Amino acid sequence: xxxVTAARDYINRxxxxxxxxxxxxxxxxxxxxxxxxxxxxxxxxxxxxxVELVDSIYKSKESMSHLKAVYFLRPSSENIQHLRRQLAxxxxxxxxxxxxxxxxxxxxxxxADSDEQEVVQQVQEFYADFVAVxxxxxxxxxxxxxxxxxxxxxxxxxxxxxxxRVVDGIAAVFLAxxxxxxxxxxxxxxxxxxxxxxxxxxxxxxxxxxxxxRRTEISxxxxxxxxxxxxxxPLLNQWTYQAMVHELIGIQDNKVDLRSIGDFPKDQQEVxxxxxxxxxxxxxxxxxxxxxxxxxxxxxxxxxxxxxxxxSIQTIEDMARFVENYPEYKKMHGNVSKHVTLVTEMSKMxxxxxxxxxxxxxxxxxxxxxxxxxxxxxxxxxxxxxxxxIDRLRLVMLYALRYEKDSPVQLMQLFNKLASRSAKYKxxxxxxxxxxxxxxxxxxxxxxxxxxxxIARNMxxxxxxxxxxxxxxQPLLFQTMESIIKGRLRDVDYPFxxxxxxxxxxxxxxxxxxxxxxxxxxxxxxxENANNSGIRFILGGSVIxxxxxxxxxxxxxxxxxxx
Amino acid sequence: xxxxxxxxxxxRYRDALKTVRVPTSTSPLQSSGKSSCSGPxxxxxxxxxxxxNRNYAPLSTEDPGNSRGAVTVGLPPAWVDVSEEIAxxxxxxxxxxxxxxxxxAKALMPSFGDGKEDQHAIESLTxxxxxxxKRSEKRLQQLSAAGPSEDSNVRKNVQRSLATDLxxxxxxxxxxxxxxxxxxxxQKEGQDGVDLxxxxxxxxxIMEDDDLDDMVFNEHQMAKLKKSEAFTVExxxxxxxxxxxxxxxxxxxxxxxxxxxxxxxxVDRIDYNIQNVATTVDEGLKQLQKAERTQKKGGMVMCATVxxxxxxVMLVLLILKxxxx
Numbered sequence: 001x002x003x004v005t006a007a008r009d010y011i012n013r014x015x016x017x018x019x020x021x022x023x024x025x026x027x028x029x030x031x032x033x034x035x036x037x038x039x040x041x042x043x044x045x046x047x048x049x050x051v052e053l054v055d056s057i058y059k060s061k062e063s064m065s066h067l068k069a070v071y072f073l074r075p076s077s078e079n080i081q082h083l084r085r086q087l088a089x090x091x092x093x094x095x096x097x098x099x100x101x102x103x104x105x106x107x108x109x110x111x112a113d114s115d116e117q118e119v120v121q122q123v124q125e126f127y128a129d130f131v132a133v134x135x136x137x138x139x140x141x142x143x144x145x146x147x148x149x150x151x152x153x154x155x156x157x158x159x160x161x162x163x164x165r166v167v168d169g170i171a172a173v174f175l176a177x178x179x180x181x182x183x184x185x186x187x188x189x190x191x192x193x194x195x196x197x198x199x200x201x202x203x204x205x206x207x208x209x210x211x212x213x214r215r216t217e218i219s220x221x222x223x224x225x226x227x228x229x230x231x232x233x234p235l236l237n238q239w240t241y242q243a244m245v246h247e248l249i250g251i252q253d254n255k256v257d258l259r260s261i262g263d264f265p266k267d268q269q270e271v272x273x274x275x276x277x278x279x280x281x282x283x284x285x286x287x288x289x290x291x292x293x294x295x296x297x298x299x300x301x302x303x304x305x306x307x308x309x310x311x312s313i314q315t316i317e318d319m320a321r322f323v324e325n326y327p328e329y330k331k332m333h334g335n336v337s338k339h340v341t342l343v344t345e346m347s348k349m350x351x352x353x354x355x356x357x358x359x360x361x362x363x364x365x366x367x368x369x370x371x372x373x374x375x376x377x378x379x380x381x382x383x384x385x386x387x388x389x390i391d392r393l394r395l396v397m398l399y400a401l402r403y404e405k406d407s408p409v410q411l412m413q414l415f416n417k418l419a420s421r422s423a424k425y426k427x428x429x430x431x432x433x434x435x436x437x438x439x440x441x442x443x444x445x446x447x448x449x450x451x452x453x454x455i456a457r458n459m460x461x462x463x464x465x466x467x468x469x470x471x472x473x474q475p476l477l478f479q480t481m482e483s484i485i486k487g488r489l490r491d492v493d494y495p496f497x498x499x500x501x502x503x504x505x506x507x508x509x510x511x512x513x514x515x516x517x518x519x520x521x522x523x524x525x526x527x528e529n530a531n532n533s534g535i536r537f538i539l540g541g542s543v544i545x546x547x548x549x550x551x552x553x554x555x556x557x558x559x560x561x562x563x
Numbered sequence: 564x565x566x567x568x569x570x571x572x573x574x575r576y577r578d579a580l581k582t583v584r585v586p587t588s589t590s591p592l593q594s595s596g597k598s599s600c601s602g603p604x605x606x607x608x609x610x611x612x613x614x615x616n617r618n619y620a621p622l623s624t625e626d627p628g629n630s631r632g633a634v635t636v637g638l639p640p641a642w643v644d645v646s647e648e649i650a651x652x653x654x655x656x657x658x659x660x661x662x663x664x665x666x667x668a669k670a671l672m673p674s675f676g677d678g679k680e681d682q683h684a685i686e687s688l689t690x691x692x693x694x695x696x697k698r699s700e701k702r703l704q705q706l707s708a709a710g711p712s713e714d715s716n717v718r719k720n721v722q723r724s725l726a727t728d729l730x731x732x733x734x735x736x737x738x739x740x741x742x743x744x745x746x747x748x749x750q751k752e753g754q755d756g757v758d759l760x761x762x763x764x765x766x767x768x769i770m771e772d773d774d775l776d777d778m779v780f781n782e783h784q785m786a787k788l789k790k791s792e793a794f795t796v797e798x799x800x801x802x803x804x805x806x807x808x809x810x811x812x813x814x815x816x817x818x819x820x821x822x823x824x825x826x827x828x829x830v831d832r833i834d835y836n837i838q839n840v841a842t843t844v845d846e847g848l849k850q851l852q853k854a855e856r857t858q859k860k861g862g863m864v865m866c867a868t869v870x871x872x873x874x875x876v877m878l879v880l881l882i883l884k885x886x887x888x
Contacts, residue, residue: 021721031833039827049721050716051836052713052837053837066640105572109576112573112580115577116584120577121570122570127565176565177564267828272832317741320741323813324734327820331825
């Protein structure tokens with residue numbers, strides 16, 4: 001409950017001391033941060049009767065001075081400008097300003113200057129500058145995520161902007177948890193190192209007073225990784241509920257927009273998938289597609305029983321009971337139809353795109369050996385008419401990542417075949433991926449073929465056979481977490497920053513992946529946390545990726561750099 | 564969770580800037596007065612009334628509109644009175660529910676008397692609460708407003724919040740009633756050892772002895788018969804009451820269910836509601852613009868202009884006629 005509780009506490013504190021009717025004004029980033037942890041009905045209970053975006057509040061000029069305005073914004077220059085204009089012509093009775101991160105003195109000055117009518121009652125910093133999608137998983141929803149791969153010389157100001165946003169987000173998480181961490185970063189990644197250094201500077205030098213919390217025996221660990229160290233996980237097709245929905249349809253801030261895949265009745269066009277509010281989802285979000293099918297069938301049967309008993313009303317007591325239970329019944333009905341719709345649509349997509357076939361080959365490419373067989377399988381799928389373009393691109397990317405050094409002739413053949421099938425995926429695109437995330441650039445042992453221990457482990461696994469071919473892949477993050485638990489995370493690969501040092505194992509570890517996380521990884525983290533190993537992991541990233549977004553990141557960068 | 568309060572620095576800056584700022588001739592009120600105020604504005608010059616931390620600003624002898632340190636508090640629009648009335652009703656209903664709970668408990672306790680006064684009290688309380696709920700629910704409908712505007716969104720949200728409260732109260736009342744009746748029934752059954760349950764379908768007769776058909780009723784049995792009859796009548800009355808209250812409750816719940824937000828659905832998401840606000844306001848604007856255009860293009864305007872032109876032409880001709888002839 002950690003991240004979600006922290007964000008909720010901030011919002012509760014914002015609203016509790018202000019009496020009377022309130023209007024809550026957010027910006028496009030804080031609206032995500034607030035919406036995932038707080039519901040509209042809870043706002044109504046706190047007497048917040050209007051919620052608006054700060055940039056659309058100009059549209060109406062009516063004065064509503066019986067309302068008190070509570071602003072919750074990021075301290076960006078655009079927001080300060082908006083505030084300036086609104087304070088100069090105040091529409092509301094009182095103004096209470098809350099910022100999700102640290103304000104600069106100049107910004108306070110600008111605000112004080114424009115507040116001629118002295119309507120501002122308080123100015124506070126409440127550090128809810130992250131989107132807590134799950135209790136142990138947060139994201140920052142950074143718009144131009146592909147910038148993390150940009151070399152510094154190309155566009156230094158955009159890169160600085162990106163780094164600043166990441167540092168702000170990480171700082172906010174630690175302020176919300178009231179801890180100051182020891183920082184380690186991935187050696188081979190420049191941007192990870194840069195972010196680590198800037199975070200350390202902020203926490204230990206610039207705002208050391210703010211971060212000076214009561215020191216516990218063991219500091220938490222902040223580990224900054226680069227997405228390019230594990231390019232395989234985002235490219236794979238997923239078969240566990242939450243990851244699968246995100247891969248096939250797309251989840252944004254725990255909401256699923258079904259309008260992109262078909263026509264639905266108005267109340268099913270957008271649905272909410274939140275483990276905090278939906279007990280069925282909480283129980284099934286990490287389960288396999290097959291198991292989900294069975295569980296949904298059971299849920300539908302239960303619901304049909306309830307519906308049947310509602311229809312047979314024979315006594316007064318039955319009637320009374322029906323009226324009493326109607327809200328529950330309505331809620332159950334909504335929930336059942338939501339899950340049934342999702343699973344039905346996903347089944348359709350699996351069938352259309354022949355994803356079972358594609359995914360089998362993907363998992364082989366990610367986990368097992370056999371270059372020859374892999375080449376044949378990929379070629380066959382490229383020739384298969386039913387396979388969609390994005391799936392073809394994924395297969396070639398996965399093959400290239402695995403066998404980039406073996407048989408370059410065959411690799412070239414695949415590139416050309418891909419380009420002939422889908423014109424916009426020029427051969428350069430996959431080569432570009434290799435340049436970014438190829439074997440020379442990676443730190444971790446992605447395929448378990450470097451370290452002797454890993455090779456042995458893989459052989460053992462191959463002999464034992466796998467439970468489910470489609471979910472045999474474990475993200476690299478899993479191995480990293482295991483190393484941390486055993487206290488064997490290598491200093492050579494993940495050095496400590498500067499003079500930081502940690503004796504023994506940390507109890508809290510926050511892993512931030514620059515470039516984005518995936519739901520497969522957050523599942524790994526949640527399952528690891530459930531094991532009660534004594535270490536609590538929290539995962540965060542700049543965005544939450546699926547294969548389309550990941551490929552699109554590379555594509556955008558490919559176009560920018562004109563390779 | 565860590566927070567940082569910047570109010571002190573902010574106020575210091577603000578006060579410092581106030582002293583160096585050149586006082587402008589136009590009052591800030593007049594510039595904001597261009598926005599249509601929805602009601603009369605009360606000017607509070609003595610700001611120390613509102614906020615004890617503020618410095619006392621001396622009353623200026625000039626026009627109140629020019630004073631700087633003043634806070635304008637507008638009178639809330641009229642519908643706020645309706646919402647406050649409903650809120651006080653809800654509060655009253657809550658206190659009465661507490662009373663009802665006490666009356667239920669008292670009636671269930673074994674007592675020497677008949678218990679008729681308790682019954683009356685319970686009935687009247689229940690009736691009162693139901694009336695309050697019905698009245699509030701009717702008033703709630705008055706809060707709906709037409710047209711997309713910020714004010715209408717506020718009203719809609721106030722409506723939703725009150726509807727949730729009313730629905731919760733109705734459900735609570737219903738639960739209390741049903742538990743009370745159940746306990747009462749258990750008590751009564753315990754007293755007589757007679758199974759008093761009646762089904763709508765069944766109509767099982769209370770007297771199960773079939774061989775009473777040709778038996779002579781002795782006195783003991785006559786007394787028993789009379790007692791059962793009395794209970795039957797009372798049972799019917801109770802059932803009638805329950806039916807009525809269930810009906811009323813069903814009606815209230817049906818009306819409220821359109822207003823109440825289902826928790827956990829998309830409608831309960833803040834970002835969804837913001838999007839909708841934006842789209843409805845945009846659409847409203849578009850509709851208004853379209854209406855304006857159609858009005859401008861309207862045939863009426865054309866006719867009117869043509870007529871006016873004709874009038875002018877005729878007038879000119881008339882004058883010319885007068886001059887020439």
